[in-house]
Amino acid sequence: MTEPTLSLEALRQRIDALDNDILRLISERAACAQQVAEIKAEHEPGAVFYRPEREAQVLRRIMELNQGPLDSEEMARLFREIMSACLALEQPVKVAYLGPEGTFTQQAALKHFGESAISLPMAAIDEVFREVEAGAVNYGVVPVENSTEGVINHTLDSFMDSGLRICGEVVLRIHHHLLVAETTRRDKVSRIYSHPQSFAQCRKWLDAHFPQAERVPVSSNAEAARLVKTEWHSAAIAGDMAAKLYGLAKLAEKIEDRPDNSTRFLIIGNQDVPISGEDKTSLVVAMRNQPGALHGLLEPFHRHQIDMTRLETRPSRTGVWNYVFFIDFKGHREEPRVAAMLEEVQLRAAEVKVLGSYPVGVL
Numbered sequence: 001m002t003e004p005t006l007s008l009e010a011l012r013q014r015i016d017a018l019d020n021d022i023l024r025l026i027s028e029r030a031a032c033a034q035q036v037a038e039i040k041a042e043h044e045p046g047a048v049f050y051r052p053e054r055e056a057q058v059l060r061r062i063m064e065l066n067q068g069p070l071d072s073e074e075m076a077r078l079f080r081e082i083m084s085a086c087l088a089l090e091q092p093v094k095v096a097y098l099g100p101e102g103t104f105t106q107q108a109a110l111k112h113f114g115e116s117a118i119s120l121p122m123a124a125i126d127e128v129f130r131e132v133e134a135g136a137v138n139y140g141v142v143p144v145e146n147s148t149e150g151v152i153n154h155t156l157d158s159f160m161d162s163g164l165r166i167c168g169e170v171v172l173r174i175h176h177h178l179l180v181a182e183t184t185r186r187d188k189v190s191r192i193y194s195h196p197q198s199f200a201q202c203r204k205w206l207d208a209h210f211p212q213a214e215r216v217p218v219s220s221n222a223e224a225a226r227l228v229k230t231e232w233h234s235a236a237i238a239g240d241m242a243a244k245l246y247g248l249a250k251l252a253e254k255i256e257d258r259p260d261n262s263t264r265f266l267i268i269g270n271q272d273v274p275i276s277g278e279d280k281t282s283l284v285v286a287m288r289n290q291p292g293a294l295h296g297l298l299e300p301f302h303r304h305q306i307d308m309t310r311l312e313t314r315p316s317r318t319g320v321w322n323y324v325f326f327i328d329f330k331g332h333r334e335e336p337r338v339a340a341m342l343e344e345v346q347l348r349a350a351e352v353k354v355l356g357s358y359p360v361g362v363l
């Protein structure tokens, strides 16, 4: 057995000395951010302090540089919080999310903006849009698609009537747990509350383990968790945030049928985000009702070798049998190859609306 090189006492002294350095360096960094804020405020009327492209670059660089022993995601999360605190010094950022408190959307908001952001729950997706449009908050966070259940139509439809732009995306691994009040026994659970999407994502597990329990759909997972707090014969399917918020125990963990179950959320705001180096663009395209229209729309993507990551169809709501396409692809609208493709699509389509170019989610 090899002897430890330093005693416990000596290691703790070393940690204290390192903490002194870290403290000094974080303070120096925060002072730099304050100066950045002064420059922004001087040069731009209505200065925008939050810079998604810069944040993505900072996090990507840290992940590339990291050599362990902490893994790169863990290290990026630490830097995420440092930047969040620095941004709060520049200007506290207010974020509306699809609530109530304890939902996965709140978790996504905090994952993206860090714990120093002020997050405000809204009752519905269109309320999140309205709060951002009215200027009551700086940004909004809404779910847009789930890997098991598909697209969230409310969010796509809200974009059709809104002038807001997409400033970012965040992907969250969704882990569902079966939660109960502390005194509830497994054999007493006769009713399970959850959001319909979560029931769908855990259907096989529920069929196998609780085939007899009544499944009661409610408006959110957090609402399900709130209900079981006082019902000793009920359980809720919800995530970690809701479990913590309502002090519930986990009867079973990670009960989702697919281990890669994840949800993608969009950050909506009023700004056009510059190129970060690894970006995505989202469009809504209305096509004329004629044969070959879809082929005509897709052809320029193929020719310019642009990687489409999603294509959704929605009724346009402005005429019978008219459809619009929601398209996501890799690349930024200011890249020449993307700009050339967009020009061609514009010629072929009845209407094209660029919802935004934004950094591919880092964390």
Ligand SMILES: O=C(O)C(=O)C[C@]1(C(=O)O)C=C[C@@H](O)C=C1
Residues within 6 Å of the ligand: 033, 036, 037, 049, 050, 051, 052, 054, 055, 058, 082, 083, 084, 086, 087, 090
């Ligand atoms: O570089 C900037 O523009 C900053 O304001 C600094 C900083 C950071 O802490 O690194 C903080 C907030 C921005 O969203 C991006 C980066």
